[in-house]
Amino acid sequence: MGKKQIKELLKVENLKTHFMIEDGEAQAVDGLDFSVFEGEFFGIVGESGSGKSVTALSILRLIPDPPGKISNGKIFFRDKDLLGLSWENMRKIRGNEIAMIFQEPMTSLNPVFTIGVQIMEPLMIHRNMDKKEAREESIQMLKKVGIPSPEMRVDDYPHQFSGGMRQRAMIAMALSCNPSLLIADEPTTALDVTVQAQILELMNEIKNKRKDSAIILITHDLAVIAETCDRVMVMYCGKIQEVAGTIKLFENPLHPYTKGLMDSIPTLTKKKKRLNTIPGNVPGILNFPPGCPFHPRCKHKMPICEKVVPELLEIEKNHLVRCHLYNKEGETP
Amino acid sequence: MNEFKNTKLNSLAEKNKLIRVKKPNNKSLLEVKNLKTYFPVLGGVFRKIIGYVKAVDGVSFFINKGEVFGLVGETGCGKSTIGKTLVRILNPTSGDIFYYAEAELENKNKQRIKVNLAKLNRKEIIPYRSKIQMIFQDPYSSLNPRFTVGDIIEEPLIIQRGKNKENKEIVKDLLKKVGMSEEHIYRYPHEFSGGQRQRIGIARALSTNPELIIADEPVSALDVSVQAQVINLMQDLQDEFNVTYIFISHDLSVVKHIAHRIAVMYLGFIMEMGPAEQIYNNPLNPYTKVLLSAVPEGNPRKKAKKQPLRGEVPSSLHKPSGCAFHPRCPIAKDICKKEDPVLEEKEKGTFVKCHFPGKY
Numbered sequence: 001m002g003k004k005q006i007k008e009l010l011k012v013e014n015l016k017t018h019f020m021i022e023d024g025e026a027q028a029v030d031g032l033d034f035s036v037f038e039g040e041f042f043g044i045v046g047e048s049g050s051g052k053s054v055t056a057l058s059i060l061r062l063i064p065d066p067p068g069k070i071s072n073g074k075i076f077f078r079d080k081d082l083l084g085l086s087w088e089n090m091r092k093i094r095g096n097e098i099a100m101i102f103q104e105p106m107t108s109l110n111p112v113f114t115i116g117v118q119i120m121e122p123l124m125i126h127r128n129m130d131k132k133e134a135r136e137e138s139i140q141m142l143k144k145v146g147i148p149s150p151e152m153r154v155d156d157y158p159h160q161f162s163g164g165m166r167q168r169a170m171i172a173m174a175l176s177c178n179p180s181l182l183i184a185d186e187p188t189t190a191l192d193v194t195v196q197a198q199i200l201e202l203m204n205e206i207k208n209k210r211k212d213s214a215i216i217l218i219t220h221d222l223a224v225i226a227e228t229c230d231r232v233m234v235m236y237c238g239k240i241q242e243v244a245g246t247i248k249l250f251e252n253p254l255h256p257y258t259k260g261l262m263d264s265i266p267t268l269t270k271k272k273k274r275l276n277t278i279p280g281n282v283p284g285i286l287n288f289p290p291g292c293p294f295h296p297r298c299k300h301k302m303p304i305c306e307k308v309v310p311e312l313l314e315i316e317k318n319h320l321v322r323c324h325l326y327n328k329e330g331e332t333p
Numbered sequence: 334m335n336e337f338k339n340t341k342l343n344s345l346a347e348k349n350k351l352i353r354v355k356k357p358n359n360k361s362l363l364e365v366k367n368l369k370t371y372f373p374v375l376g377g378v379f380r381k382i383i384g385y386v387k388a389v390d391g392v393s394f395f396i397n398k399g400e401v402f403g404l405v406g407e408t409g410c411g412k413s414t415i416g417k418t419l420v421r422i423l424n425p426t427s428g429d430i431f432y433y434a435e436a437e438l439e440n441k442n443k444q445r446i447k448v449n450l451a452k453l454n455r456k457e458i459i460p461y462r463s464k465i466q467m468i469f470q471d472p473y474s475s476l477n478p479r480f481t482v483g484d485i486i487e488e489p490l491i492i493q494r495g496k497n498k499e500n501k502e503i504v505k506d507l508l509k510k511v512g513m514s515e516e517h518i519y520r521y522p523h524e525f526s527g528g529q530r531q532r533i534g535i536a537r538a539l540s541t542n543p544e545l546i547i548a549d550e551p552v553s554a555l556d557v558s559v560q561a562q563v564i565n566l567m568q569d570l571q572d573e574f575n576v577t578y579i580f581i582s583h584d585l586s587v588v589k590h591i592a593h594r595i596a597v598m599y600l601g602f603i604m605e606m607g608p609a610e611q612i613y614n615n616p617l618n619p620y621t622k623v624l625l626s627a628v629p630e631g632n633p634r635k636k637a638k639k640q641p642l643r644g645e646v647p648s649s650l651h652k653p654s655g656c657a658f659h660p661r662c663p664i665a666k667d668i669c670k671k672e673d674p675v676l677e678e679k680e681k682g683t684f685v686k687c688h689f690p691g692k693y
Contacts, residue, residue: 047556148644162645163408192407192583194642197627220557223586223629246633264561266590267631268613274568275561275590281526282556297558 008076009181009214010036010059015073017051017058020066026285028054030238032073033312036181039211041204043229043246044218047282051238052218053103056183060100061090077181096126099174103186105166109158115142116154119173126177141172145202164195171202178213182206185218200228222261226250231318234258237283237293240312244319254321256298292324300325342436342446350452354433354445361433362545362577363396363419368428368451370411370418374650386649388414390601391428393676396545401571401578403592403609405585407624407646410598412581416547419579420467421458425451432461463493463541470550472530476522482508483518486537493541507536510573512566528559532566539574547579552587564591585628589613594682597621600649600657603676607683617685619693620658656688664693 017029029051036042046052057063058070061082075082077098082090102108110118119138123129129137135154142150145168158166167187174182184203188196207215217229225232225246232249234242234257242255253259263276280297283289289296295305304324312322345351369391376383389411396402404412417423419430430450435443450461466489469475476485486504490497505515511532522530531551538546548567552560568591571578582588588595589609596606597620605618616622623642644661647653653660659669668688676686 047558164645192646193585193627194407194624195645196629197642200629221629222557223631226631226633227629229633250631250633261558262631264558265631266561266564266586268586268589268625268628269630269632272590275565277561277565278558279562281528281559284526 007038008035009038009078011076013074015058015075016071017054017063017068018071019068024286028238028285029058032240034233034240034243036214036216038214040214040231041207041229042214042216043225043232044216044235045220045222045225045232046235047220049282049285050235052235053185056100056185056218059183060094060098095122096177097179098181098183099179101170101174101184101187103189105163105170108170109166111158114155114157115169119176122173122177141176145172163191164198167191167199175206180213183216188224200224204228222265237288239293240322242321248319254315254326255323256300257294345457351446351448354447360397361395362398364431366393366429368392368418368430369426370414370423371426384650387601387652388649389418392603394596394603394606396577398577399575400593401580401591403588403595404579404581404598405583405588405595406598407583409646409649411601412598413549416549416579416581419547420465421450464543465545466538466541466543468534468538468546468548468551471554472527472534475534476530478522481519481521482533485533486540489537489541503540507539511536527555528562531555531563539570543576545577549581553582553584585625597624600647600652602657602686605685611683617679617683617690618687619662619664622693664689
């Protein structure tokens with residue numbers, strides 16, 4: 001990156017989160033290392049069960065304990081170790097400095113409170129506003145996210161909003177305290193393409209306005225990543241498989257999983273008679289394969305892949321990949 | 334197709350539910366004319382009907398044998414309602430659904446007939462149900478958790494032809510055809526992943542040897558890496574079983590990949606219909622154009638420089654006057670507010686419902 005002094009906003013070191021469930025221990029996130037820089041739009045892409053949502057919840061320490069537990073690792077947010085903070089101090093960060101947009105706006109909004117009351121809540125807690133100020137501010141926020149006639153809609157209940165409007169209200173709520181880090185977990189998955197385009201445009205606007213903040217976008221849709229993110233992290237079975245700048249990742253994907261994903265998605269521009277597929281299914285969380293978790297579905301499988309978990313190696317500058325194909329020592333003689 | 338017994342044919346023909354086709358056109362399979370499906374809205378103390386949700390509001394289209402017909406549109410545009418009406422899970426409010434078939438006469442001669450599925454009653458429709466089957470969106474809720482996989486796939490066979498020793502063989506064969514193995518027959522749905530369940534759903538749809546399969550969002554609930562497998566499987570099975578698909582989806586990229594002809598829906602109307610290439614490369618209706626521009630391209634070098642559609646889809650209880658799309662249309666004029674345009678053939682095979690086709 002050419003710019004000088006890009007500050008690290010979030011640094012995750014060797015994060016491990018597991019869930020104790022009836023049938024055993026599920027290692028949902030298994031040793032994550034990554035950083036998010038100021039002014040960055042960072043994407044996390046993965047299929048169901050890859051641990052991307054658990055990563056987000058771990059950062060905010062919202063993992064239900066029990067059954068979940070962050071067993072290892074450090075999460076630094078502007079040099080503060082979030083995992084070491086007291087519950088009280090963590091509350092001051094949540095919704096204030098780090099805010100989250102959840103996937104399903106219907107279940108994450110409280111149906112018995114008006115939209116206005118829900119946006120006012122963080123304002124009154126974190127910014128010590130009184131009711132009147134908070135109401136004024138929440139109308140402003142709704143206006144910012146593009147809700148028509150916000151003075152009237154502020155007193156509506158969530159069920160009176162459409163899906164896209166609910167997601168806008170969620171974004172308004174998340175942005176109300178000017179967070180430095182915004183985590184959006186599948187913000188557009190339940191929405192139509194036209195509404196998705198509106199929401200993504202809104203998020204791009206937010207990012208361009210504030211240079212010292214960052215957005216983490218979690219999604220399963222590579223096309224959405226291409227549209228918005230600067231840098232992407234590909235996850236599979238709780239581990240990082242590849243990290244690279246978006247353009248680099250799309251033009252030169254290194255990991256067989258990333259390549260497979262890109263080939264298997266039909267697009268409007270490419271015309272193919274048949275789609276290339278990745279054979280098999282995403283493994284269940286209780287039986288992740290040993291060695292490289294992708295080996296049962298990989299077409300470049302080598303004997304070593306079944307036994308040894310490959311290291312995350314930096315192949316080019318800022319392009320990391322976890323695969324034995326790129327590990328010189330791993331090559332069979 | 335000797336299932337369609339001649340005696341029944343006569344009685345159906347008398348009631349005007351069946352027409353003998355004079356000039357057979359072997360290509361056509363289904364013809365829908367001015368189909369309307371309304372849902373009544375009840376209100377007031379006496380639960381009187383105070384209005385209708387016009388989910389499908391006068392839709393006409395045709396389907397040829399062996400093609401994949403894509404139905405696309407945003408949530409609430411009526412695409413699923415059409416699918417359900419065609420198999421008569423829902424009853425149409427008005428309109429005709431002509432299904433073309435071949436029937437055997439007393440003198441063993443064959444004749445093309447067209448049956449109006451919209452007019453048949455519950456009993457009369459049973460033999461035709463086997464010819465039109467459905468694949469559902471959610472593979473988790475569309476398979477009975479108390480049935481084994483074998484029972485699930487066999488059930489349509491039992492309804493159509495009764496219990497039979499051959500059924501087991503057919504079921505085993507179908508399981509292999511959809512890429513699963515024989516021993517799965519005694520297992521229960523919860524033992525399978527989403528992709529495998531969808532394969533079971535496909536096997537069930539194929540069990541009665543249908544001519545038309547209506548696939549309602551068959552891949553939207555699946556993981557990205559599994560989607561492609563199911564799409565490929567559906568294409569392979571089409572070649573093998575010679576079935577026709579109606580592929581309903583909100584994912585325009587998937588539909589472009591699989592469909593030959595496409596209908597774009599909005600608020601219960603077909604806005605544009607025609608060959609897939611034509612619609613994607615040169616959309617004539619402004620709605621189609623805006624909808625396509627909203628699809629992320631998956632190319633990070635071409636980041637969004639589009640004008641996303643403003644506003645939300647209006648409720649189908651209170652549709653706008655004139656053209657339903659006019660409040661959001663970038664080129665709406667006065668006439669659009671007053672007059673509802675008709676779906677007309679503008680180019681060969683391409684039908685557009687717009688006052689100003691190709692002007693945006």
